[in-house]
Amino acid sequence: MNRRFALIFLKYIITFLILSLLVVIISLFLFGINVNSLFSNNSPAKIDNYELITEINDDDEDGYILSDNLKSSLKEEGYTAFIIDDEANTIYPKSNRNLKSLIIDNITTTIAIPYKENAHFLMINENDDTNIDISNEDEVDTLMLIDSLYTKNYNDYNYHIIGDELQFFESATTMDYAYVDEFTDTDITVFKLIGILLIVVPIFIILLAIILSIIMTRRLSKPLFFYVDWLTQLSNGLLYKPSASYNRKKSKKIYKELDEAVDSLNAQLLEDRLYQNQIDYYRTKWLNQISHDLKSPLTSIYGYSKVMPYFPDDQKEYITLISDKALYMEQLIDSLNSTFKVETSQMELDKESFSLARALKEIIKTVGYKDINIDNNLDDDEFYGNKLYVERMFINLIENSLDHNEKNPIINIILEDNEEGIVITYEDNGQGIDQKDLSKLIQSKQTTKEDKDQHGLGFSIIMDAVNFHNGSFTADPTEHGVKFIINFR
Incomplete structure (x- = not known):
C-alpha cells in the first residue's frame, strides 16, 4: 500500500511540475513574441528611437559604437549613420564636421530619430542623384531642420520647398516621444508585461497547486468515507455494503x-x-x-x-x-x-420442516437491509428441506445484489406454490448481468466476485442449495436488474 500511495503522490507531483513548466514556457514564449514585435525592425526607415537602446553602445571610452546588425541594415539600404548635436555637428563618428549642408542637399533621403537630449541619430542616403538648390540655407534653423526629419510623427514641423526656399510649418499630427535614456511607452509596455508575468504566473501556479491538491484529496479521502460508513454499518449490525456514488473498482x-x-x-x-x-x-x-x-x-x-x-x-x-x-x-x-x-x-446434511417465510424474514433481519419486499403466496408455509442451505442461498443473493451495484437496489422476493413444490422469484432493479455471462456462470458454477462491473453471483453456493433440494435455477431476461426463478421440489 505504501508503494501505491508513493506512486499516486509521484504522479500528481510530476503532473504539477509538467503543467507549471508548460505555464512558464508559454509565458516566456508570449513575452518573447511581444518584445520581439516591439524591438525587431531591420529596415532603417522603420527604426524607432527605443531600438537604438540595443543597437548603439554609448558606454565605450571612444564614444558611440553601432551594432553589427544596425551597420548591416544601413549598408544594405545605402545609408550612412551619424549622431549629431542640435547644431548638426557630428558626435559620431568623431570628425568635427557640420552636416547642415549635407542634410539640406539630401533632405529627401535623410531620416532623423530623437536619441538623447542634444543628440540626434541621422541616416543619410547620398546615392540619390536628385539635385536640390536651396537659396536660404543660411537662414534655415538647424534644430528645426533636424526636427522636420523625425519619423513616426515625432516631428513638430514639416518642411516644404517653395521655389528655391526651404520653409517650415507646424505639424498637426505630432506624437510625444522620449529619449533613449528616459522611459518610453514601449519601456512601460515591457515593464507591464514583466509585471503581469510576475503576478499571473505565480497565481496560476498556486491555483494549479490548489486544484491538484483538491483532486488528490478527493480521490484519496472519498473512498475512506465510504469504508467508514461501511464499518459504521457493521458496528450497528447492518451487514451489507452502503451505496456508493463513485466507482468502487477505481477505489x-x-x-x-x-x-x-x-x-x-x-x-x-x-x-x-x-x-x-x-x-x-x-x-x-x-x-x-x-x-x-x-x-x-x-x-x-x-x-x-x-x-x-x-x-x-x-x-x-x-x-x-x-x-x-x-x-x-x-x-x-x-x-x-x-x-x-x-x-x-449435521446441519448441512439434515432436512427438517421449517417456515420458509419466517426463515426469510430472519435472514433480512440478520443482514439488516430494509429495501426487501416479500410476497408470500404459499398455501402451506412449512417447507421440508435444509434450513442452512436455504439461508445461505438467500444471503448470497441479497449480498451480491448489494455488493455489485453502486446504488443499493430494491429487492423483491415472491414465494408461490406449483405442482412440483415451491417457486421462488428473486429480482432486483440493479444494473443486471449479461445473459451470455450468466449462462457461462450457471454452467461452470463460478463467481463474478472479481468483476465488479457485473452483478456478480456466488453460483457455487446457490447451485449447491438448488441441487440439494432437487430443484432448478433459471434467469429470465429483463431490461433492468436481474430476475431468477428457483424451483424447490
Missing part, C-alpha cells in the same frame, strides 16, 4: 487491502451470525426437549421426597428410587448432549 486500486479486509469482515460477520442463528435454533430445540424429558423424573423425585417423612420404614426404598431417577436424568442429559452435537454437526 480498490488505491485501498485494495482495506477493501478486501472490510469485505472479508462483512462476510465473516454474516457467516457468524448465520451460524449463531442455527446454534440458537438447535439450542432452543434442545432446551425444549430436555425440559420435556426431565419433567417426568423430576416429578417422581419430588413426589418421593414429599412422602418419605410419612413412611420411615420405606425410606431406603424411596432413596433407591430417587437415586435411579437421578441416574436416569444424568444418562438422559448425556444422551441429549450427544444428540445436540450430532445435529449441529
